[in-house]
Amino acid sequence: MDSDCAPDTPFGYDAFRRHCMSHTVLEMLASKWVYLVVGALKPGRRRYGELQRKVEGITPKMLTQTLRVLERDGLVRREIFPVIPPRVEYELTDLGRNLADLLNQIRVWSEQHAPDIRDARARSLEGELTG
Amino acid sequence: MDSDCAPDTPFGYDAFRRHCMSHTVLEMLASKWVYLVVGALKPGRRRYGELQRKVEGITPKMLTQTLRVLERDGLVRREIFPVIPPRVEYELTDLGRNLADLLNQIRVWSEQHAPDIRDARARSLEGELTG
DNA sequence: ATATATAGGTACCCCATGGATAGTGACTGC
DNA sequence: GCAGTCACTATCCATGGGGTACCTATATAT
Numbered sequence: 001m002d003s004d005c006a007p008d009t010p011f012g013y014d015a016f017r018r019h020c021m022s023h024t025v026l027e028m029l030a031s032k033w034v035y036l037v038v039g040a041l042k043p044g045r046r047r048y049g050e051l052q053r054k055v056e057g058i059t060p061k062m063l064t065q066t067l068r069v070l071e072r073d074g075l076v077r078r079e080i081f082p083v084i085p086p087r088v089e090y091e092l093t094d095l096g097r098n099l100a101d102l103l104n105q106i107r108v109w110s111e112q113h114a115p116d117i118r119d120a121r122a123r124s125l126e127g128e129l130t131g
Numbered sequence: 132m133d134s135d136c137a138p139d140t141p142f143g144y145d146a147f148r149r150h151c152m153s154h155t156v157l158e159m160l161a162s163k164w165v166y167l168v169v170g171a172l173k174p175g176r177r178r179y180g181e182l183q184r185k186v187e188g189i190t191p192k193m194l195t196q197t198l199r200v201l202e203r204d205g206l207v208r209r210e211i212f213p214v215i216p217p218r219v220e221y222e223l224t225d226l227g228r229n230l231a232d233l234l235n236q237i238r239v240w241s242e243q244h245a246p247d248i249r250d251a252r253a254r255s256l257e258g259e260l261t262g
Numbered sequence: 263a264t265a266t267a268t269a270g271g272t273a274c275c276c277c278a279t280g281g282a283t284a285g286t287g288a289c290t291g292c
Numbered sequence: 293g294c295a296g297t298c299a300c301t302a303t304c305c306a307t308g309g310g311g312t313a314c315c316t317a318t319a320t321a322t
Contacts, residue, residue: 009242013241013243014242015167015238015241016170016185016186017187020245021249022238025241025248026167027163030163032157034161035157036146036147040147049297052299054147056149060300061280061301062280064300072251073251073252074250075251084287084298085299086298087299088298088300095247095251099240103237106233106234107146110146110154111140111144111146114144114151114152114156116226117152117226120203120204120206121203124202178269178270179269179270179271180268183270190309190312191271192272195272216268
């Protein structure tokens with residue numbers, strides 16, 4: 001799990017190796033909810049309910065789970081205001097903002113190339129049916 | 132599922148909306164095996180077994196499944212040579228290469244920032260124990 | 263002749279994880 | 293006094309990721 005998984009690579013880490021720390025980081029990032037929650041936090045600090053409304057279809061369980069993972073890994077900061085009804089705000093850390101720029105590019109790519117992929121899927125289905 | 136999920140966004144797609152095509156694209160990309168297989172194909176065309184050795188820990192089932200999804204979505208091309216023992220080669224399409232550059236940045240990020248995240252996790256655990 | 267290795271997969275089973283639904287506490291507004 | 297707000301937690305169920313075994317057809321080794 002330490003950096004000695006690939007001493008010859010630029011940063012001493014190699015995500016292709018299953019027990020390398022960078023592999024587990026990739027595992028954490030490989031979630032559509034991580035993309036979307038980080039994307040929703042990119043413009044600035046947000047409350048729980050705002051995130052839930054922005055990320056359509058996320059359940060409270062998955063939103064909480066995703067936020068806790070991001071907090072644990074130092075990408076998100078959580079601030080609780082002891083008022084009633086409760087008020088909790090989330091914001092990206094420096095590390096989180098750094099990552100958000102990259103994840104955002106992927107999100108934009110998926111929006112840009114959605115038609116290409118839809119066409120590819122259609123062609124693939126077509127080929128399946130006609131032989 | 133069509134582009135009318137967000138007519139006002141730059142490309143007519145919005146990944147935050149659950150039934151938008153770009154959301155399903157993000158869903159497809161949100162897999163560590165997609166990252167690693169695309170990363171392994173980035174330098175050039177590769178055989179099945181080469182991919183299996185490069186992506187440490189991937190099972191034949193997941194490798195096949197991942198490659199089929201990438202092929203279906205037009206990111207990877209598959210070429211079969213009818214010889215014995217069988218020979219099958221995979222390579223990125225133009226669309227796949229385009230994506231690979233982005234995914235590669237994420238993989239590099241995860242290698243660069245693995246120590247930061249390890250430290251954050253350690254601090255998080257520490258806080259749990261001491262209160 | 264028999265055993266083993268290769269290459270690129272399938273077939274099968276199991277359990278962890280994701281997803282859906284319901285509930286909770288402490289107030290405020292009607 | 294009843295519904296609504298807010299940020300969750302608890303519980304159940306189904307999907308799908310993951311592991312193992314197996315397949316075909318040949319070349320090589322014993």
